Amino acid sequence: MTAVTSDATGTPRWLTPSPRNWRLALLIAVVAIPGSIWLAPGNVAFWISFVAVSAVTLAVTINAWGRYPGPLLVAPAIALLFVMNIFPLMWSFGLSFFRFRVNRQAPPRFAGLDNYEKILTDPTVWDRLQTTALVVVFTVAIQMIVGFLLALLFEKEFPGRRVLLMLVLTPMMLSFVAVGAFFRFYYEPTFGLLSQAVRLFTGEPFILLKTPAGALAGIVFADAWMWSPFVMLLVLAGLVSVPKYLYEAAEIDRASWWRKFRTITFPYIRSLLLLALLFRTIEAFKLFDIVFLITDGGPGSSTETIAVYVFRVSFQFFRTSQSSALAYFILFIVIVLTNLYLYFARQRSQEA
Amino acid sequence: MRVSLPFGGLLATTAVATMVVATGLATPAHAENVTIRMAVPDWPPTRIMKQLADEFYQAPSGNTVTLEPDFIPWPDYQNRLSASLTSGEQRYHMAVSDSQWLGQFIEGGYYKNLTDIIAADPELQAIFDDLNQNLVDAYSTYPHKTENYYGFPQMPDVLITYYREDVFCNEAEAAAFNSQYGYDLPCTPEEMNDVDWDMVRDFGEFFQRTAGDELAGATLDDDFFGIAYQAGKGYDFSSMQINAFVWQHGGNIWDETQAPTGQAEGVVNSEMSVKGFEHYLSLLEYMPPVVQTGSMDIFKVDELFRAGKVAWIIQWIGFAESAISADTSTVHDQVNFAMAPGLRKDDGSLDRTSNIGGQPFVLTTWLTETEEQEAIDFVKWWLSEETQLRFVQAGGQSGLQSVYTQPEYNTFRPWNHAFGPSLDWQKDVWHVPDFMELLIQQQEEFDKAITGQQDAKTTLDNIAEFQQELLTDSGLIE
Numbered sequence: 134m135t136a137v138t139s140d141a142t143g144t145p146r147w148l149t150p151s152p153r154n155w156r157l158a159l160l161i162a163v164v165a166i167p168g169s170i171w172l173a174p175g176n177v178a179f180w181i182s183f184v185a186v187s188a189v190t191l192a193v194t195i196n197a198w199g200r201y202p203g204p205l206l207v208a209p210a211i212a213l214l215f216v217m218n219i220f221p222l223m224w225s226f227g228l229s230f231f232r233f234r235v236n237r238q239a240p241p242r243f244a245g246l247d248n249y250e251k252i253l254t255d256p257t258v259w260d261r262l263q264t265t266a267l268v269v270v271f272t273v274a275i276q277m278i279v280g281f282l283l284a285l286l287f288e289k290e291f292p293g294r295r296v297l298l299m300l301v302l303t304p305m306m307l308s309f310v311a312v313g314a315f316f317r318f319y320y321e322p323t324f325g326l327l328s329q330a331v332r333l334f335t336g337e338p339f340i341l342l343k344t345p346a347g348a349l350a351g352i353v354f355a356d357a358w359m360w361s362p363f364v365m366l367l368v369l370a371g372l373v374s375v376p377k378y379l380y381e382a383a384e385i386d387r388a389s390w391w392r393k394f395r396t397i398t399f400p401y402i403r404s405l406l407l408l409a410l411l412f413r414t415i416e417a418f419k420l421f422d423i424v425f426l427i428t429d430g431g432p433g434s435s436t437e438t439i440a441v442y443v444f445r446v447s448f449q450f451f452r453t454s455q456s457s458a459l460a461y462f463i464l465f466i467v468i469v470l471t472n473l474y475l476y477f478a479r480q481r482s483q484e485a
Numbered sequence: 486m487r488v489s490l491p492f493g494g495l496l497a498t499t500a501v502a503t504m505v506v507a508t509g510l511a512t513p514a515h516a517e518n519v520t521i522r523m524a525v526p527d528w529p530p531t532r533i534m535k536q537l538a539d540e541f542y543q544a545p546s547g548n549t550v551t552l553e554p555d556f557i558p559w560p561d562y563q564n565r566l567s568a569s570l571t572s573g574e575q576r577y578h579m580a581v582s583d584s585q586w587l588g589q590f591i592e593g594g595y596y597k598n599l600t601d602i603i604a605a606d607p608e609l610q611a612i613f614d615d616l617n618q619n620l621v622d623a624y625s626t627y628p629h630k631t632e633n634y635y636g637f638p639q640m641p642d643v644l645i646t647y648y649r650e651d652v653f654c655n656e657a658e659a660a661a662f663n664s665q666y667g668y669d670l671p672c673t674p675e676e677m678n679d680v681d682w683d684m685v686r687d688f689g690e691f692f693q694r695t696a697g698d699e700l701a702g703a704t705l706d707d708d709f710f711g712i713a714y715q716a717g718k719g720y721d722f723s724s725m726q727i728n729a730f731v732w733q734h735g736g737n738i739w740d741e742t743q744a745p746t747g748q749a750e751g752v753v754n755s756e757m758s759v760k761g762f763e764h765y766l767s768l769l770e771y772m773p774p775v776v777q778t779g780s781m782d783i784f785k786v787d788e789l790f791r792a793g794k795v796a797w798i799i800q801w802i803g804f805a806e807s808a809i810s811a812d813t814s815t816v817h818d819q820v821n822f823a824m825a826p827g828l829r830k831d832d833g834s835l836d837r838t839s840n841i842g843g844q845p846f847v848l849t850t851w852l853t854e855t856e857e858q859e860a861i862d863f864v865k866w867w868l869s870e871e872t873q874l875r876f877v878q879a880g881g882q883s884g885l886q887s888v889y890t891q892p893e894y895n896t897f898r899p900w901n902h903a904f905g906p907s908l909d910w911q912k913d914v915w916h917v918p919d920f921m922e923l924l925i926q927q928q929e930e931f932d933k934a935i936t937g938q939q940d941a942k943t944t945l946d947n948i949a950e951f952q953q954e955l956l957t958d959s960g961l962i963e
Binding site: 235236237238317320321322323324328338340341342343344345348428429430431432433434435445448449450451 | 564567568570571589590592593594708718719773774775777778779780789792794918921922925929930932933935936937938939
């Protein structure tokens with residue numbers, strides 16, 4: 134055993150200086166980083182930590198070179214994921230248990246579950262969740278129906294189909310900001326197209342965004358206009374994958390249109406429909422841009438979705454830790470919704 | 486193959502690298518070239534400042550000083566500035582900051598306290614003595630109206646009246662107005678300076694026309710409206726006007742100078758405040774229909790006026806240049822300006838108390854000695870009489886009494902005569918760190934009243950209750 138763990142001089146092997154001795158590098162880093170943070174000024178500590186981390190990385194790489202090619206190839210991707218995603222996620226999760234505002238000098242103070250208690254008992258949060266639920270239900274329902282009907286239309290070959298298909302897909306490719314700004318002008322009662330059109334018939338300007346219901350309708354319409362093509366695209370993919378011979382066989386059996394749809398078409402597109410439903414529900418739940426641009430949550434706070442509220446708490450009120458807690462609460466809801474969908478999808482496919 | 490570089494060598498390299506980096510960081514900026522990086526909103530007053538600085542500024546120290554502003558669009562400005570400050574990137578040496586953000590960014594440790602610097606510098610003291618006191622209070626002091634100074638005026642701004650001369654000075658319209666209301670329609674800026682809110686209501690009612698009606702001898706092809714002022718949900722786009730009504734009726738907002746004994750409940754929703762807010766709401770029915778959606782912010786008011794849809798508006802002076810420019814305004818040659826209206830008191834005089842606009846510039850806390858000196862020298866240059874006059878000639882405003890009381894001041898721009906006398910009527914909204922929370926809740930509640938969902942009393946009760954709780958939480962109310 135001694136032959137393995139120490140060299141000729143008797144020093145344990147993990148203490149032998151060598152470029153591939155990552156254990157020693159790690160040990161030095163573990164001592165040097167907290168030490169420098171504690172003793173040296175901020176910018177010096179930063180660079181000492183930077184050099185120490187680089188040294189460990191270098192040692193690990195030299196050690197793995199030629200021996201573990203697989204992990205070495207994956208390592209950069211994992212490191213990037215950790216730095217850009219996992220670390221901030223964990224950091225904000227940790228922060229949600231502290232009292233902390235990023236625009237105050239007071240250091241974070243441990244607060245346990247206080248932030249979670251605060252958001253769960255806050256009537257504003259529940260109000261914003263209700264608004265969000267309304268938006269989700271209406272916009273997703275419309276998108277599914279319109280997207281489905283569009284897919285049925287585009288399934289058939291007809292002259293100009295390709296051009297028309299491209300046009301129908303355009304809204305989906307526009308940026309949220311462009312769509313929001315466009316609908317803002319579209320609904321504007323003095324200059325806006327909608328108001329001008331209605332005025333031809335009624336003689337009065339039409340003020341859609343005046344009432345909470347009108348404002349909600351305006352947002353739902355804009356979102357559905359933008360995302361129905363997405364549902365169409367998925368359903369269309371399902372429709373074209375149905376083998377033609379099944380329909381031919383059904384023709385021979387003189388099956389009705391409804392029966393063909395129910396027994397042949399629907400089973401082929403069901404999983405794609407569920408996928409569209411899942412994607413669109415998650416996205417609609419996080420709807421921010423369009424609401425922010427068209428109504429800014431108004432009139433009053435009647436169209437303020439939970440995403441807009443998180444933005445306010447986090448970047449306008451600067452209640453940093455509370456907004457972290459709120460963000461995790463929303464993540465939790467989305468995960469539960471997703472799992473419910475997947476559960477039902479699985480059950481259905483087992484039944485079938 | 487074993488790499489033969491001894492580990493000690495790696496350690497030595499690490500140590501050397503660390504030392505090089507540390508020494509590099511400790512070296513001061515080159516003494517001859519100093520860059521002042523400044524966060525500024527993107528609009529004419531800051532663009533003009535950059536132009537003047539490039540053309541005329543010579544640092545008295547002999548250093549080559551370059552002003553490097555980041556022009557950030559107004560709607561994003563607060564978010565971008567706070568993101569930069571709170572991230573710790575220490576990018577800016579100075580910032581043009583809305584006065585209401587003072588508390589938030591001072592408590593965060595980002596804005597530098599200038600009290601000692603001013604006390605030790607007779608030149609700066611002279612500038613402060615020359616500034617209108619209302620500007621010093623609003624732009625510089627924190628806590629509000631104490632002797633702790635943080636900022637210098639970059640562009641002072643007030644709300645004034647913009648009106649269509651072709652409409653108000655038309656003889657046929659004037660005769661019809663007189664026969665309907667029994668007094669003369671104001672035409673000149675002097676006459677318009679004597680306008681109260683009751684007259685504003687009459688303008689609103691009288692000039693409201695639909696497509697096909699006559700206006701000043703021409704047939705209208707679209708609806709036309711008498712009056713407009715800000716009533717938008719975004720940022721502070723209703724509070725700034727509502728505060729004026731509340732103050733003029735003898736009501737008040739939560740008064741930060743009374744903290745911690747001053748209350749929100751009973752003040753914010755006092756009978757006088759409610760009366761003021763009701764008065765504000767009562768004029769909305771004469772405004773373009775977009776007001777009913779809660780999106781008539783200052784940009785919408787500006788757009789409607791420049792498109793020739795409204796006869797009379799209240800707007801910040803900062804927008805005036807675009808109203809008289811042929812490139813941006815369809816009514817550029819028909820516009821004139823006056824002071825904002827007020828509430829007629831028993832003795833016949835007007836109470837014009839209004840909410841101040843404009844911005845101070847501030848220094849950040851991480852400046853080196855050289856940078857700080859250069860920033861202060863730059864401020865002195867900006868607030869010198871010569872530069873201020875150049876700024877005013879280019880379309881800006883000056884808060885120095887020695888400048889805005891000069892007779893030729895009023896000749897530079899047609900609205901300048903309304904600026905000086907308005908300054909004495911200015912008050913400001915809160916500067917406390919909770920500003921944004923107070924503002925957003927209040928704007929939401931105001932929006933409900935503006936869009937007709939709840940009455941003035943309920944609105945102010947809701948606001949008072951929220952403010953009482955929030956401010957008690959943060960220790961500003963005991």
